[in-house]
Amino acid sequence: QIQLQESGPGLVRPSQTLSLTCTVSDGSISSGGYYWSWIRQHPEKGLEWIGYISYLGNTYYNPSLKTRINMSVDTSKNQFSLNLNSVTAADTAVYYCARPMAASTKDAFDMWGQGTMVTVSS
């Protein structure tokens, strides 16, 4: 079954852009029509869905973050990426990439990356 792996800097300066990549292995990002998502978890707190991108590049972002987000997909590398700009300490969190069970926005997430901790600090 597929595996997801996040990568990117663990430290980002305030006001800069947080950039993360999720690499999909043991499966193609282009098959199945899935909505590849980013989810974050603030320290000792709950989970927040950030947004999704399809392999065709269709996106939908959480309205609370949409003015600062850009997602992209590179099917040749089997990767999708998150850019979050103008970061503050409030963006410090563990960032996960994840995939729903089926090619639908009405489905739970059964595939998750291991998560990557990003700290926003000067």
Added chain:
Amino acid sequence: DVQMTQSPSALSASLGDRVTITCRASQSVGRWLAWYQQKPGTAPKLLIYEASSLETGVPSRFSGSGSGTEFTLTISSLQPDDFATYYCQQYDSYWTFGQGTKVEIK
């Protein structure tokens, strides 16, 4: 925006206890409700989807029920591996999570 509220936020229980966690949605989500288990330093693990369907490989002591705005997760007999934090999630309107319920050893 659909808000999800879990109760309690934490509970202490003993091995073998029956444990119930409640999740309420701010509006009806039908049966589009999932439950996850998370242990420190790991990603959430899907336990239940569509309110009551058990994910493959999840022990049968876990069960879910409910529809509309009120849902429950029940662990029929708490085992050592079950001490963790549990989250509900609605996926009727994109995805939002509850704040979590931490299950601790009494």
